[in-house]
Amino acid sequence: SEFPVITIDGPSGVGKGTLAQYLTCKTGFHLLDSGAIYRSLAYGVTANQIAIDDVASLVALAETLPVEFKATSIIYDGTDVTAKVRTEEVAAVASTVAAIPEVRSALLNRQKAFAQSPGLIADGRDMGTVVFPGSPLKLYLTASAAVRAERRVKQLKNQGIDANIAQITKDIEERDLRDSSRKTAPLKPADDAIIIDTSDLDINEVCQKAMALLWDRN
Numbered sequence: 538s539e540f541p542v543i544t545i546d547g548p549s550g551v552g553k554g555t556l557a558q559y560l561t562c563k564t565g566f567h568l569l570d571s572g573a574i575y576r577s578l579a580y581g582v583t584a585n586q587i588a589i590d591d592v593a594s595l596v597a598l599a600e601t602l603p604v605e606f607k608a609t610s611i612i613y614d615g616t617d618v619t620a621k622v623r624t625e626e627v628a629a630v631a632s633t634v635a636a637i638p639e640v641r642s643a644l645l646n647r648q649k650a651f652a653q654s655p656g657l658i659a660d661g662r663d664m665g666t667v668v669f670p671g672s673p674l675k676l677y678l679t680a681s682a683a684v685r686a687e688r689r690v691k692q693l694k695n696q697g698i699d700a701n702i703a704q705i706t707k708d709i710e711e712r713d714l715r716d717s718s719r720k721t722a723p724l725k726p727a728d729d730a731i732i733i734d735t736s737d738l739d740i741n742e743v744c745q746k747a748m749a750l751l752w753d754r755n
C-alpha cells in the first residue's frame with residue numbers, strides 16, 4: 538500500500554482493539570477493525586439463514602456486505618448492530634465462515650481499501666501476513682489463555698453482557714484453535730512481526746511499548 542499501515546494481530550482478549558484505538562488517536566490514521574467485518578458477515582449469515590456450507594451464498598453476501606463503520610458504531614443494512622455482533626455466539630459463526638478461503642478472498646479488497654492517507658492501523662488475525670504484508674511495523678500481541686479469558690469476560694460484563702467464565706474460556710479456546718489451525722490465513726505472527734506478551738502488562742504499558750516502537754521506526 539502507498540500509505541503506512543501498522544498491523545496488530547493476535548488471538549482474542551490480548552488488547553488489540555484498545556491498542557488499535559489508542560494508536561489511531563495518537564497518529565490520526567484510519568482504523569480497520571477486520572474482526573468487525575467478519576462479525577458483520579456472521580450476523581448477516583444468521584439473519585439471512587444462510588447455511589454454513591453454502592459457499593456460493595456466503596461469498597455473495599461477503600461481496601456485497603451492507604456494513605458501514607461510523608465512529609465506533611457498526612451499521613448493518615441501516616441498523617446499529619454494534620452490541621449484537623460483540624457476543625461470543627456471533628464470534629463463533631465469524632470464525633467458522635472465516636476459515637473458508639473463498640470467503641476470505643471476497644473480503645480482501647474491502648480491507649485493503651482502508652489504507653488511505655495519512656495511514657492505517659489494522660487490527661485482526663492476518664493483517665501482517667496476508668492483507669498488508671508490506672507493513673513497516675507489524676505487532677503481534679499474545680497473552681496466556683487464562684489472562685485472555687479473564688479480560689474478555691470483564692469486557693463483556695462492561696458491555697452489559699452476562700458471561701460465564703468457564704463457558705467463555707472454553708468458547709475462546711475453541712475459537713483461537715480454529716483460527717490458528719485453519720489452512721488459509723491462520724493466526725500466526727508474520728516473520729518480521731514484533732511479539733508483545735501482554736500477560737503481565739496493563740493496557741497503558743502495552744500502548745507505551747507500541748508507541749516506543751513506532752517512534753523507533755520513524
Ligand code: C5P
Nearest residue numbers: 571572573575631632635661662663716
Ligand atoms: O477480532 P474479533 O474477535 O472481532 O474477530 C472475530 C473472528 O473473526 C475471529 O475469531 C476470526 O475467526 C475472524 N477474523 C479473521 N481474520 C481477521 C479478523 C478476524 O479470520 N483478520
